[in-house]
Amino acid sequence: MDKHGVFRVFSKRITKENFKSILVQNIVPIMFVILCLVAVRWSGKPLAFLLQEVVFRMSRNSFLVLSLVIPVMAGLGLNFGLVIGAMAGQAGLIFVAARQIPGVLGLLTACLVALPLALGLGYMIGRIMNMARGREMIAGMILGFFMNGVYQLVFLFGIGTVIPFSNKSMILPSGIGLRNTVELGTIRWVLDELLMVRIGPVRVPLATLALSAVLEVLITWLYRTKLGQDIRAIGQDMRVSQVAGIQVDRTRIVAMMISTVLGAFGQIIFLQNIGTLNVYDSHGQIATFAIAAILVGGATVSRATVGQALLGTFLFHLLFIVSPYAGQNLLGSAQVGEYFRVFVAYAIIAVSLALHSMQRARAQAAQKH
Amino acid sequence: MSGYVLEMHGITKDYYGNRVLNDVTLKVKPGEIHGLVGENGAGKSTLMNILFGMPVIHNTGGFQGKIRFRGAETVFDSPRQALESGIGMVHQEFMLIPGFTVAENIKLNREPLRDTLLAKLAGRRMKRLDWPKIVSDSKAALNMVGLGIDEMLPVAGLPVGYMQFVEIAREVDKQGVKLLVFDEPTALLTETESEQLLSSVRTIAASGVAVIFISHRLDEVLSICDSVTVMRDGEVVTTMSTSDQDTTIDRIAELMVGREVKRPDYPKRAKEPGDDDIVLTVEDLKVDMPGEEVHGVTLRVRRGEILGIGGLAGQGKIGISNGIMGVYPAQGRVAKDGIEIPLNDPGQAYKQKLAFLSEDRKNVGLILDRSIEYNISVVATLVKSMFQKTLGVGPVGIRVRDKKSAREFAAGMISELDIRCTGPGQLVRRLSGGNQQKVCIARALALDPEILLVSEPTRGIDVGAKQRILDLLVSLNREKGMTIILTSSELAELRMVCDRIAVIYGGRLVDMLSPDDSNARFGMAMSGRRAEVQ
Numbered sequence: 032m033d034k035h036g037v038f039r040v041f042s043k044r045i046t047k048e049n050f051k052s053i054l055v056q057n058i059v060p061i062m063f064v065i066l067c068l069v070a071v072r073w074s075g076k077p078l079a080f081l082l083q084e085v086v087f088r089m090s091r092n093s094f095l096v097l098s099l100v101i102p103v104m105a106g107l108g109l110n111f112g113l114v115i116g117a118m119a120g121q122a123g124l125i126f127v128a129a130r131q132i133p134g135v136l137g138l139l140t141a142c143l144v145a146l147p148l149a150l151g152l153g154y155m156i157g158r159i160m161n162m163a164r165g166r167e168m169i170a171g172m173i174l175g176f177f178m179n180g181v182y183q184l185v186f187l188f189g190i191g192t193v194i195p196f197s198n199k200s201m202i203l204p205s206g207i208g209l210r211n212t213v214e215l216g217t218i219r220w221v222l223d224e225l226l227m228v229r230i231g232p233v234r235v236p237l238a239t240l241a242l243s244a245v246l247e248v249l250i251t252w253l254y255r256t257k258l259g260q261d262i263r264a265i266g267q268d269m270r271v272s273q274v275a276g277i278q279v280d281r282t283r284i285v286a287m288m289i290s291t292v293l294g295a296f297g298q299i300i301f302l303q304n305i306g307t308l309n310v311y312d313s314h315g316q317i318a319t320f321a322i323a324a325i326l327v328g329g330a331t332v333s334r335a336t337v338g339q340a341l342l343g344t345f346l347f348h349l350l351f352i353v354s355p356y357a358g359q360n361l362l363g364s365a366q367v368g369e370y371f372r373v374f375v376a377y378a379i380i381a382v383s384l385a386l387h388s389m390q391r392a393r394a395q396a397a398q399k400h
Numbered sequence: 401m402s403g404y405v406l407e408m409h410g411i412t413k414d415y416y417g418n419r420v421l422n423d424v425t426l427k428v429k430p431g432e433i434h435g436l437v438g439e440n441g442a443g444k445s446t447l448m449n450i451l452f453g454m455p456v457i458h459n460t461g462g463f464q465g466k467i468r469f470r471g472a473e474t475v476f477d478s479p480r481q482a483l484e485s486g487i488g489m490v491h492q493e494f495m496l497i498p499g500f501t502v503a504e505n506i507k508l509n510r511e512p513l514r515d516t517l518l519a520k521l522a523g524r525r526m527k528r529l530d531w532p533k534i535v536s537d538s539k540a541a542l543n544m545v546g547l548g549i550d551e552m553l554p555v556a557g558l559p560v561g562y563m564q565f566v567e568i569a570r571e572v573d574k575q576g577v578k579l580l581v582f583d584e585p586t587a588l589l590t591e592t593e594s595e596q597l598l599s600s601v602r603t604i605a606a607s608g609v610a611v612i613f614i615s616h617r618l619d620e621v622l623s624i625c626d627s628v629t630v631m632r633d634g635e636v637v638t639t640m641s642t643s644d645q646d647t648t649i650d651r652i653a654e655l656m657v658g659r660e661v662k663r664p665d666y667p668k669r670a671k672e673p674g675d676d677d678i679v680l681t682v683e684d685l686k687v688d689m690p691g692e693e694v695h696g697v698t699l700r701v702r703r704g705e706i707l708g709i710g711g712l713a714g715q716g717k718i719g720i721s722n723g724i725m726g727v728y729p730a731q732g733r734v735a736k737d738g739i740e741i742p743l744n745d746p747g748q749a750y751k752q753k754l755a756f757l758s759e760d761r762k763n764v765g766l767i768l769d770r771s772i773e774y775n776i777s778v779v780a781t782l783v784k785s786m787f788q789k790t791l792g793v794g795p796v797g798i799r800v801r802d803k804k805s806a807r808e809f810a811a812g813m814i815s816e817l818d819i820r821c822t823g824p825g826q827l828v829r830r831l832s833g834g835n836q837q838k839v840c841i842a843r844a845l846a847l848d849p850e851i852l853l854v855s856e857p858t859r860g861i862d863v864g865a866k867q868r869i870l871d872l873l874v875s876l877n878r879e880k881g882m883t884i885i886l887t888s889s890e891l892a893e894l895r896m897v898c899d900r901i902a903v904i905y906g907g908r909l910v911d912m913l914s915p916d917d918s919n920a921r922f923g924m925a926m927s928g929r930r931a932e933v934q
Contacts, residue, residue: 255529257511257524257525257526258525258526260529261509264508267500268497268498271496271497274479275495275508276480276509277508277509
């Protein structure tokens, strides 16, 4: 079934012989499992509580993490530009909040508003990344910072001046610019409560999880299409693909557009669960945490699967839940635990990037000789 | 119909006023295996670039002449167009995606597809791959080239030889291929793999596909080809049938190299260099220079001689000097006058009065955006603390650059070597190639070397300036008694100035020849075979 191993976490089947090398290759997820077990043990929280938290966090985060898989396949690395997709999603949510469109309709409207924005922005990111070949990740990150400025310009100065805005309660007292906090009351939990199922003590938002599942199936399906094959080819060797007649630049742009649109939808799903939108803040850490999560699952800059995305989301958020409690119980301070989890997120990214450039240097040297 | 699948008539091509192809004609029949041989720079690659419509041709003003393919006059604007019209190419370097399976590589970007619902809405790229057909087609193509491996294996782990077969299988699999170009397909193969490859080339030709077979291995060419076109200096020397009695390896080799070399009457030395006075010994030198690996070369360099190092590109001749000078990682033993020079440390060779003119003049040799005077003096300053003065009072002082002495020295060199420039302060970038090379020589002379290693000194330099550079080297040799080791791809220039010529093939010394040896002997040595001395 799983011909390309999209669901596979380990790159090889485990046998007695390669056990050690698999252990080394997957040291990140293995360390994380151990870390999580220790933290769970010391958090002193009942299993039901943890399960509930993890289920909610999985349901609201996995879509975002999954949106990172395609750019990695296409050789564009980890998409730090995901924040830009998230901004598009937030623009959709702001539109819906201003019009007070309720329920599922509101959610769909948010997606519909975000879609053209995300497509356009994704196209732009793709174009820029084609110019910044080999430095896609840093380009994406800086582009994120830059677009954050544009985003602020639009919502801090544009609203009430060039963009007419009727919902006065969302605007700052000066009449220009949005307030920091936008209540998403009309669509809060809409998706989650669409199909809430109780399994034992745990409430499961089936509809939200189903959306992620649909995305997983779509990514798997994409692998088997011509586009997927082209994406995989350019991800491995752009030059050979080019010589074979694959339109490398176009395919990279398409991959970026898909990722940006998924990022926008992912942010909408995320925020409908949170229930409030911090206009100038909600998107800030989205890319960093999603990237940390997929890396925790064992993905690398050049290889990521759906399975790794899901495992990573699970482990990363489990640690997020338990570390303040574990910090409280172990060291007498929840803050330490909270500090620790942020620290871990950045450390994971830093180590992965360093490992990647080391491997790439080694591969290049090997190719030369 | 003329009976030829490809006819190239009167192909002429200039690069920036430099004629690289002159009135070349090449004709190939369906099912024929046509050998194309010649030294590096003979024009084989340019001819193929024209056939494939490579951008490098169009960007440099196109070409003159006519190409008829399958009876119709054609000019391909892009490689893609050529490929679509039925011309295939088996590359020297592998065009394979390592993480893909053999089957996926054979079908790369030509995957059979199956319709899907989404494809009707979103276009062709949403079609699904037809895996059963990918597998069966690949099997058939692999059978054709005689490689019995599992088509679902990833390419990454395959032996190098197999990768070449996968490439060929891909070309064979293309529907409607009428002409297949093999560019040195056996260069990286073992002997048995080569034989297997040759037999699959025969099978392919037997199915009616015309083959152009480019190779430096003349025995292969002779055994497999129906006819051979020999190129030299951008022209076709001859096209001959291999069934002809006169067509022998020696004959081809001779034609490949065969230009008359006029060796000027250089002045005789008081004492001609001989084996009784060896200045530099190189023993079992191995150099890890990408693309120019040396696998164990032993040389004895006579004091006061000009020793030539020749051979085809990629065979390792360039690696030798780079290894001796410590530019690339090397093993072995190098000694000057009995004193061993530690390898892998450029400073050490300089200390023993060796100096090096790199083949990579623009990147390694010169600092283009600095003045002539700076370029000439910088290495001497670093290595021997020349062109410096002490600033300070009493015993306390620091050494700083002494512009005055550097300028004086540069001015002396400019007049001595006849460097055409506006003065010592001119930026090196503004100089012509020949004058840049002279700056390099001046810089080496600043070190006052006993042995000068020179790599490709005339590469990228116009014809008149080439002669001046060579004359300059000869006069350094005759007047200053400097020993020169001259590495060059141009056999003619080696034969013009050298006392002896070492020919390198496959990273090893094949033969040590005299410039007066026959063309055939040079030709054979260049293709890796040592002539039996009668």
